[in-house]
């Protein structure tokens with residue numbers, strides 16, 4: 359049998375090849391450059407040698423350095439220590455971990471929740487653990503319906519589960535297109551050869567590149583009709599959407615009706631790190647036994663756990679931060695359009711300002727930094743070709759004067775670049 363001969367790559371050749379890859383990325387303008395923030399994360403930060411209105415962080419509620427969050431983190435450190443030096447199931451669980459899991463479940467209207475080191479880990483864990491379980495059966499196939507623009511961690515979770523078990527099919531339906539999703543489901547249900555055991559619909563609640571959201575009321579209906587499990591990643595929605603910040607389900611009138619919610623503690627809920635899976639008790643308990651990232655990765659440090667508990671407490675007390683975020687978002691969306699910029703319409707604090715060409719996005723983000731606005735440009739391959747944009751993210755930490763400063767800079771730079 360003939361076999362293609364593999365050319366061995368020694369370490370010297372490997373490093374040369376890596377250099378070449380990086381050179382190419384720089385030439386193609388896909389090389390990611392980090393601009394260090396020299397202050398605490400906030401509505402206004404110090405970076406590139408001057409004050410900047412921060413329009414690039416996921417610090418939606420401004421909790422990243424809120425005095426109450428800092429105090430809770432400090433107390434967490436003092437009372438519960440720096441680290442547990444263990445995974446959860448060995449000796450890495452304190453009462454505060456259980457309290458945070460209860461608080462997340464209570465806030466999201468699910469029976470239970472389980473912490474992970476990040477939402478990335480939680481998403482990978484969910485798909486691989488669930489689809490690796492044969493439940494004592496053989497000869498079955500499972501199917502996952504996934505939005506084409508779902509977050510990388512959902513895509514990787516699905517990929518990993520397909521590699522792990524080879525009994526899972528996946529269908530990527532067009533972004534936020536219920537008809538395309540329904541078409542796939544109907545096609546599969548009509549096909550005798552595709553007699554699926556388990557069917558899961560997976561969507562982001564809010565999509566991070568577009569700032570649009572999934573119509574979860576419709577998803578709940580479709581999941582019920584097709585007897586599918588509905589999975590929603592609420593990383594950009596918890597603390598952001600809904601009158602009380604309970605996310606896309608609250609915004610769509612289906613709070614408490616989503617089978618599985620995953621989310622992060624690294625955005626609105628304090629901005630440090632950590633993630634979770636929330637859902638029925640049986641599913642959460644199953645994850646506690648079977649999630650590999652949970653079983654083989656360290657438990658969250660007490661400072662983060664206590665600060666996250668405080669973030670949820672603040673949201674449960676009242677909605678003033680959610681409301682301030684909403685007002686800031688409405689103000690910025692209205693004013694940036696008034697200046698003549700094209701944005702993707704919506705309600706979310708992610709406001710994509712469309713500039714089409716990658717070079718324009720690149721130049722504008724550089725010039726805006728010079729003018730005191732920290733905002734990142736996104737271009738192909740992160741978004742489709744010709745749809746380059748500046749992704750603005752509004753925060754409750756902004757005051758109207760901050761937004762006005764940013765709008766002035768957008769006006770100046772936009773005119774200079776011929777965008778408005």
Ligand SMILES: Cc1ncc(COP(=O)(O)O)c(C=O)c1O
Nearest residue numbers: 476477478509566593622624633
């Ligand atoms: C939709 C979505 N899911 C998951 C994640 C990952 O969250 P974490 O930073 O907790 O891993 C992100 C973060 O960018 C996200 O935007």
